[in-house]
Amino acid sequence: MRVKSESRRQAIVAAAAEVFLERGYEIASMTEIAERSGGSKATLYSYFPSKEALFLVVMKQQAEEYMVEAFGRLSPGSDLAGTLRKFGEHYLNVILLPDLLIMRSIVMGEGPRSGMGRVFFDSGPAEGWGQLARFLEGEMAAGRLRPARPWRAALHLINLLEADFLEFFMTGFVQKPGAEQIVESAREAVQMYLQGYSPEPLPCTGHG
Numbered sequence: 001m002r003v004k005s006e007s008r009r010q011a012i013v014a015a016a017a018e019v020f021l022e023r024g025y026e027i028a029s030m031t032e033i034a035e036r037s038g039g040s041k042a043t044l045y046s047y048f049p050s051k052e053a054l055f056l057v058v059m060k061q062q063a064e065e066y067m068v069e070a071f072g073r074l075s076p077g078s079d080l081a082g083t084l085r086k087f088g089e090h091y092l093n094v095i096l097l098p099d100l101l102i103m104r105s106i107v108m109g110e111g112p113r114s115g116m117g118r119v120f121f122d123s124g125p126a127e128g129w130g131q132l133a134r135f136l137e138g139e140m141a142a143g144r145l146r147p148a149r150p151w152r153a154a155l156h157l158i159n160l161l162e163a164d165f166l167e168f169f170m171t172g173f174v175q176k177p178g179a180e181q182i183v184e185s186a187r188e189a190v191q192m193y194l195q196g197y198s199p200e201p202l203p204c205t206g207h208g
Helices: 006-023 030-037 041-047 051-070 080-095 098-114 116-123 125-141 150-171 179-197
Strands: none
Touching: 006 030, 006 041, 006 051, 006 098, 030 041, 030 051, 051 080, 051 098, 051 116, 051 125, 080 098, 080 150, 080 179, 098 116, 116 125, 125 150, 150 179
16 A cells, blocks of 8 residues: 655645646646656545546645735834835735736636635635735724724725736736836825725825
């Protein structure tokens, strides 16, 4: 009887991630994944009973990895606008990575039939958005933001940050935007966000 090892399992997951990203879920085959991992199909199936089960592990692992990275730059400070801009730039740089855009596109295509969307959300975005909500709740308690429901406030910020890039998420377009575009989008999103959530109205920057 063969002894299963974590290193072998991770080698299979890494090979599967490559194949899924290159081929897409439908075309990817367990045969190619086994060959890419340097093992046999029998070994592959001893670790994962189906392609869907393997993809769920790949997706969960990538979602956790990317979302930890995306939300890892939040820390309280006196310059809330600057903190949110830096967070916004970093968040956009992570979620617009080609591999994550491809994975998100696969999930959108397969999710309604298999429940993959829920697994993806619970594995990454839900935890990341919760972390953002807790940060914003602290800023509300400190008086730097007006009182509101933290979770909704977090979703509003995420939606504003992603607004300029909806075509990337909806079409699976994987050419990452330029650095200047990301910086400008983050700046505008945060400015608009603070117009709504600052404890006192911000001065209008437009011309009436």
